[in-house]
Amino acid sequence: MFDGLKDKLNDFRKDVEETTEKDSDAAADASDATATDAATGTPAADDAADAAATVDATSGPAEESDTDASAADESDPSTFQRAKAFATGRVIIEEEDLEDPLWNLEMALLESDVEMSVAEEILDTVRETMLGETRKQVETTGELVEEALHDALLDVIAVGQFDFEERIAEADKPVTIVFTGVNGVGKTTSIAKLSEWLADRGYSSVLANGDTYRAGANEQIREHADRLDRKLISHEQGGDPAAVIYDGLEYAKANDVDVVLGDTAGRLHTSDDLMSQLEKIDRVVDPDLTLFVDEAVAGQDAVTRAEEFNEAAEIDGTILTKADADSSGGAAISIAYVTGKPILFLGTGQGYDDIERFDPERLVDRLLGADET
Amino acid sequence: MVLDDLGSSLRGTLDTLQGKSRLSEDDVEEIVKEIQRSLLSADVDVSLVMELSDAIETRALEEEPPGGTTARDHVLKIVYEELVDLVGDSTELPLESQTILLAGLQGSGKTTSAAKMAWWFSKKGLRPAVIQTDTFRPGAYDQAKQMCERAEVEFYGDPDGEDPVQIARDGLEATADADVHIVDTAGRHALEDDLIAEIEAIETAVDPDRSLLVLDAAIGQGAKEQARQFERSIGIEGVVITKLDGTAKGGGALTAVNETDSSIAFLGTGETVQDIERFEPSGFISRLLGMGDLKQLSERVERAMAETGGEDEDWDPEDLLEGSFTLKDMQKQMETMNKMGPLDQVMDMIPGMGGGMMDQLPDDAMDVTQNRMRDFEVAMDSMTDEELENPRIIGQSRVERIVRGSGIEEETVRELLEQHKMMERTISQFQGMGDGDMQRMMKKLEQGGGGGGLGGMMGGGKGPFG
Numbered sequence: 145m146f147d148g149l150k151d152k153l154n155d156f157r158k159d160v161e162e163t164t165e166k167d168s169d170a171a172a173d174a175s176d177a178t179a180t181d182a183a184t185g186t187p188a189a190d191d192a193a194d195a196a197a198t199v200d201a202t203s204g205p206a207e208e209s210d211t212d213a214s215a216a217d218e219s220d221p222s223t224f225q226r227a228k229a230f231a232t233g234r235v236i237i238e239e240e241d242l243e244d245p246l247w248n249l250e251m252a253l254l255e256s257d258v259e260m261s262v263a264e265e266i267l268d269t270v271r272e273t274m275l276g277e278t279r280k281q282v283e284t285t286g287e288l289v290e291e292a293l294h295d296a297l298l299d300v301i302a303v304g305q306f307d308f309e310e311r312i313a314e315a316d317k318p319v320t321i322v323f324t325g326v327n328g329v330g331k332t333t334s335i336a337k338l339s340e341w342l343a344d345r346g347y348s349s350v351l352a353n354g355d356t357y358r359a360g361a362n363e364q365i366r367e368h369a370d371r372l373d374r375k376l377i378s379h380e381q382g383g384d385p386a387a388v389i390y391d392g393l394e395y396a397k398a399n400d401v402d403v404v405l406g407d408t409a410g411r412l413h414t415s416d417d418l419m420s421q422l423e424k425i426d427r428v429v430d431p432d433l434t435l436f437v438d439e440a441v442a443g444q445d446a447v448t449r450a451e452e453f454n455e456a457a458e459i460d461g462t463i464l465t466k467a468d469a470d471s472s473g474g475a476a477i478s479i480a481y482v483t484g485k486p487i488l489f490l491g492t493g494q495g496y497d498d499i500e501r502f503d504p505e506r507l508v509d510r511l512l513g514a515d516e517t
Numbered sequence: 518m519v520l521d522d523l524g525s526s527l528r529g530t531l532d533t534l535q536g537k538s539r540l541s542e543d544d545v546e547e548i549v550k551e552i553q554r555s556l557l558s559a560d561v562d563v564s565l566v567m568e569l570s571d572a573i574e575t576r577a578l579e580e581e582p583p584g585g586t587t588a589r590d591h592v593l594k595i596v597y598e599e600l601v602d603l604v605g606d607s608t609e610l611p612l613e614s615q616t617i618l619l620a621g622l623q624g625s626g627k628t629t630s631a632a633k634m635a636w637w638f639s640k641k642g643l644r645p646a647v648i649q650t651d652t653f654r655p656g657a658y659d660q661a662k663q664m665c666e667r668a669e670v671e672f673y674g675d676p677d678g679e680d681p682v683q684i685a686r687d688g689l690e691a692t693a694d695a696d697v698h699i700v701d702t703a704g705r706h707a708l709e710d711d712l713i714a715e716i717e718a719i720e721t722a723v724d725p726d727r728s729l730l731v732l733d734a735a736i737g738q739g740a741k742e743q744a745r746q747f748e749r750s751i752g753i754e755g756v757v758i759t760k761l762d763g764t765a766k767g768g769g770a771l772t773a774v775n776e777t778d779s780s781i782a783f784l785g786t787g788e789t790v791q792d793i794e795r796f797e798p799s800g801f802i803s804r805l806l807g808m809g810d811l812k813q814l815s816e817r818v819e820r821a822m823a824e825t826g827g828e829d830e831d832w833d834p835e836d837l838l839e840g841s842f843t844l845k846d847m848q849k850q851m852e853t854m855n856k857m858g859p860l861d862q863v864m865d866m867i868p869g870m871g872g873g874m875m876d877q878l879p880d881d882a883m884d885v886t887q888n889r890m891r892d893f894e895v896a897m898d899s900m901t902d903e904e905l906e907n908p909r910i911i912g913q914s915r916v917e918r919i920v921r922g923s924g925i926e927e928e929t930v931r932e933l934l935e936q937h938k939m940m941e942r943t944i945s946q947f948q949g950m951g952d953g954d955m956q957r958m959m960k961k962l963e964q965g966g967g968g969g970g971l972g973g974m975m976g977g978g979k980g981p982f983g
Contacts, residue, residue, distance in 0.1 A: 255563045257737035260554070327760065327788075328624025328733065359663035364656025371655075412763040441622065441706075443560035443737025445765035466623060469706035472738060494653070 152252030153512060157289045159245035160237075160274075237274050237288075246271060257474030259447040262300060262481045269296035290512055297512075301477055302504035305486045308461070309345060312403065315432055318396035320404045322354070322389065322429060323463075324422060324453050325437035327410030330465035332361070334437050334491055335405045336368035337499040338463075341489075342403055343372075349403040352392025353378040354385035354425065357409035365407060372496070375401070385409065385421065386428040393429070406431065413452035426457035433460045435488065438479060440467040446475040447482045454483045464502070465491035476502070534589040545577045548592060559766030562741050565603075565775055573599050603771060607796040608727070608755030608782035612641050616689070616698040616723055619757075620716055620747050621731035623704030626759035628657065630731050630785055631701040632664035633793035634757075637783070638697045639670055646695035648688030649674035650681035650719060651703035661701060668790040671695055682718045689723060700725065707746030720751040727754035729782055732770050734760045740769030744776040755782035758796075762786045842941040844905040848897050851890050892925050893933045899923035908937055 246267055253263035273292040312319055321338075323331045332355070339349045351369050353376065355361040362378050369376035377392040389406035396404045408425060411418035426434065436459040438446055453459060462479050467490040476487050487502040530551045534544060549570045556566045573595055582591035617634070619627045628649070635645035647665050649672070651657035658676040665672035673688040685700055692698060700723050705712035720728065730744060730753045747753055756777070758770040761784050774780055781796040897905065899922035904911055911919075911934060920927045 251563055254557050255738050257560075257739070260558045326735070326763065328626055330624055358660070359667070360656040360658075360660025362656075363659035364654065367655030412760060414763050439624065439733075441737060441739040441743075442733075442735045443740075443765070443769060444558050445560070445735040445763065446737075448764045449735075466706065469622065469708060469739060469743070475737065 150512075152249075152255065153293060156245055156249040156252065156293070159248055160242065160289045163241045163245060239275060242271060242274060253474065256472035257441075257443050257446075257478070259444050259474070259478035259482075262447065262478045265481070266296045266300060269299060294508055294512055297477070297508045298504065300481045301487070301507065303480050303484050303486055305504060306461075308488050308501070311433070312342070312345075312347060317400075317402045318393060318404050319402065319433070320389070320393055320406060320429060320431040321433045321435060322406040322408060322425065322431040322457070323435050323437055324408055324457055324459070325410060326412055326449055327358075329410065329437050329439045329442075330491055331355075331410065331437045332365050332368065332407055333494075334435075334463050334465060334489075334499070335365070335407055336372060337491065337496055338489070339368075339372055339374055339403075339405055340496040341499055347402040348400075349405055350375045350377060350392055350396050350399075350401045352376075352389045352404055352406045354389045355407050355409040356381055356383040356385050356388065361407075361409065375399075386425045389425065389429045389431075413449045413456075419452065419456045422453075422456045434458060435460065436462045436479075436483070436485075437465060438462060438475060439469075440464045440473050440475055440490070441469050442475045444478075447478045450479045450483050454485070459483060459485050461486050461488035463487075463489045463491060467500075468492045468498070476507075480504075531589050531593060534587070534592065537588045540577060540582075540588045540592065542578065544588070545574055545592075548577070549574045552596065556768060559768035560735075560737050560740070560772075561768035562738060562772035562775070565772055569599055569603060601798060603775065604798045605774065605780045606798055608729075608780045610727075610755075610782065610795075612638075612643060614643075614696045615726040616700065618700045618702070618720060618723060618725035618728040618751065619731055620702055620728060620751060620753075621704060622706050622733070622736075622743060623654075625704065625731045625733045625736075626757075626785055627704065627731045628661050628701055629664060629788075630757050630759060630783065630793075631661065631699045632668045632670070633785060633790050634783060635665065635670040635697070635699055636668035636790045637793050637795075639668070643696040644671070644694070645697040645699060646671035646673060646688075646692035648672075648685060648692065648698060648700045650684045650688070650700060652679055652681050652684065653703045657703070664790065681715060682722045685719050685723050698723070707743050713746065713750050717750050728752055729755045729757050730773060730777065730779075731757045731759060732767075732773055733765075734758050734763060734767035734770070735765035736769035738769075738772075740772045741776050744773035748777040748779075753777040753779050755779050757781075757783045757785065759785035762792070842937075844897060844900065844908045844937055847937055847940065848894070848905065851894055854890070889929075889932075892929050893936075896923045896925045896930050896933055899925075908934060 249270070250263055250267055253266060254260065258266070270289075270292045273295065274288065323335055325331050335351060339351065342349050351365060351374050353362055353365045355365070356379060362381065366376055366378070368374075375395065377388060377395055379388045379391075385408060389404070392404045392406060395401065406425075406429065408422065409418070411422065413419060434457050436450060436453050438450065450459075450462070462476075462483065462485060464473075464476050464479070464487055467473065480487050487504070490500045490502050492498045492500055530548050533547075534540070537544070552573060553566055553570050556569065557563065561569075576595045576599075577592055580591075580595070582588060619631055621627050628651070631647045631649075635647050638645040647661060647670060649658055649661035651661075658674045661674055662672055671692055673684075673691050675684050675687065678684045678687075681703065688700070689698060700719070702716055702719060703712070705716060707713070728747075728751045730747050732740060732743075736743075744753065744756075753773075756770050756773050756779060758767045758781065761767055770781060781798070784794045784796055786792045786794060896919055899919045900911075904915065916927060916930055919925075919930050923930075
């Protein structure tokens with residue numbers, strides 16, 4: 145996950161460097177480069193641009209003349225302005241310098257499934273931070289861009305982070321956790337994984353099957369409970385979901401179990417009946433934590449449903465499943481942003497141990513290439 | 518539904534072209550931007566969006582609008598053609614013996630779709646069987662079995678089996694009598710090499726006539742890579758989009774269709790086994806662009822008329838334009854309307870009513886109308902034949918009896934009678950009118966409907982189609 149976005153963010157950084165670091169020689173060389181391109185075909189042009197970008201990233205402003213070939217990119221803004229900036233020994237970042245790279249960045253974010261309004265928010269932050277900045281001799285444009293991006297992304301992803309384990313440790317037992325989400329995102333599987341995660345940390349848990357609707361739901365969670373040797377509270381299909389979870393809570397109290405994991409039926413946020421049922425569960429059970437489960441492969445719609453679920457039964461955090469599928473993970477960014485609640489876990493496979501804590505700082509560092517893992 | 522937003526936002530942009538005969542570059546740029554935004558927020562693959570919008574831009578600037586066409590119609594036509602071109606026809610599904618293999622990510626809705634498709638084939642007079650080969654996910658066997666019971670179709674599975682390939686083989690043998698075999702598989706994604714190898718083995722074993730990729734409408738840009746991988750390993754002939762009853766636009770499916778060079782086979786629109794539709798590309802895009810879908814509308818009307826008329830042969834819609842318009846006629850019309858499907862869907866198909874006009878109505882207008890019609894029906898069920906044939910005899914005491922008998926409020930019953938009177942008046946004005954007066958008729962209906970609210974308009978509007 146996130147590898148695609150990482151590459152694209154790198155491209156953005158290079159883009160900005162290229163457009164801001166060309167000097168007056170660029171114009172002359174550009175025509176040369178274009179002539180060569182015409183002779184050798186487009187691949188050469190790409191190579192040239194790539195090579196220039198690499199040089200950019202490594203050599204910094206002292207060797208600006210090396211970057212001339214990058215002017216082969218014909219969409220560059222006027223070279224005259226840049227010449228002026230160069231003459232004064234500084235590089236001014238102007239709106240037109242940012243226009244193309246920002247457009248590319250927006251496309252990169254959208255390609256990574258970041259929701260449109262969230263992508264625009266990120267762009268705005270980057271634009272505001274960078275516009276009119278004067279790059280000092282001592283730092284590279286790259287550093288400046290990295291800082292702006294780092295802040296913008298972290299702003300969006302790192303909302304309301306809390307230590308999940310600490311929260312469980314400090315809470316009065318039993319702790320009730322209810323899982324919500326649309327159909328097929330992996331709520332039940334996540335419950336099984338989390339039960340195992342809690343057991344690894346010394347907490348006992350009981351499963352309560354609040355999905356009294358879907359065909360095969362009881363069988364599915366029973367199988368998990370049997371395999372993990374956990375107690376399962378379930379009612380007949382068609383029963384009252386709130387009552388099942390409540391019974392789970394009663395069982396936990398009577399048997400000194402630390403955590404009640406309450407499953408709910410998957411529902412689409414457009415189903416008014418099922419959404420008000422969810423409100424009822426929330427009211428009757430009054431869980432200590434409500435976790436919203438969604439899949440990392442979700443696209444633009446992730447935002448809408450996160451909002452709707454958060455409205456029906458306020459969530460405390462999100463579990464993002466199927467993060468091992470080839471997804472770009474923009475859903476993580478979007479959901480955290482619109483709900484203002486943190487992403488807590490990532491589901492990364494089909495085994496019970498395939499669950500990871502989500503760390504926004506590390507993610508942003510990873511996206512920006514500071515961390516090589 | 519897929520690209521709903523494109524419909525409304527595009528209509529907004531296109532409206533600014535009203536009255537213009539030539540397009541400036543700025544106009545085109547504006548429209549293309551709007552198209553890009555809509556497609557992107559519908560999860561269509563970014564590079565596909567760029568391809569599509571480039572094509573639209575080039576054509577809009579280069580092609581001369583044919584004489585007499587406004588700039589607006591010209592652009593509309595280009596957008597329509599490009600979109601139809603992209604979506605293609607719906608997947609061809611001959612009604613004959615065949616084997617269908619389903620593949621897709623975890624939780625995309627394969628098992629539910631399998632049962633729905635089996636139900637669909639059974640309604641077409643074929644004998645389907647569902648074979649469940651998911652040995653991995655707990656509860657998969659039970660879910661498939663229960664869904665098939667609801668769909669009343671044959672089911673094969675082995676809760677203790679461990680080899681999906683073997684189950685698939687056994688299943689085909691055990692259900693040899695069935696015409697259509699639908700083989701359900703465990704969810705998997707493109708990066709799980711062992712599972713991809715497994716589905717390849719299943720594919721070899723069952724040798725399907727077509728493999729369908731099941732995709733959640735909410736899937737994002739990842740759709741491309743997933744589709745590509747499934748195409749490579751088992752070959753995809755069609756795409757099933759599920760969970761379209763949510764707010765997701767299903768643009769990922771367009772990407773998948775493009776990537777696998779296939780088409781859309783089915784749409785899943787709800788949790789019960791009947792919630793499945795075949796995909797109708799041209800009508801669908803016409804509706805999207807607010808051009809109406811007369812073909813589908815007339816089909817629906819015919820089907821509904823056949824169903825209504827079949828039960829009661831002494832009712833002839835032609836009578837409407839000759840004899841008197843009774844409450845019985847009104848009852849029939851409402852019954853037919855109901856059989857045509859949800860009111861908003863029907864409205865959307867009528868040219869000039871769908872699209873822009875629908876956007877202006879309050880969201881619940883259709884629900885209100887539908888509820889009102891239901892109340893009317895209940896009230897009419899409490900009337901005697903005599904009253905239905907001759908509503909004028911209904912006085913205060915009869916109204917009170919109807920109210921007691923039906924549990925409908927007196928006010929509603931009176932509204933019903935009022936509505937009938939108004940429709941009767943309107944219809945009598947049409948009698949003797951030629952076809953050429955259709956437009957005047959529609960106008961009259963709209964005015965006439967003003968008093969009785971939407972219910973009146975719809976009730977009356979049905980006349981011409983009957």
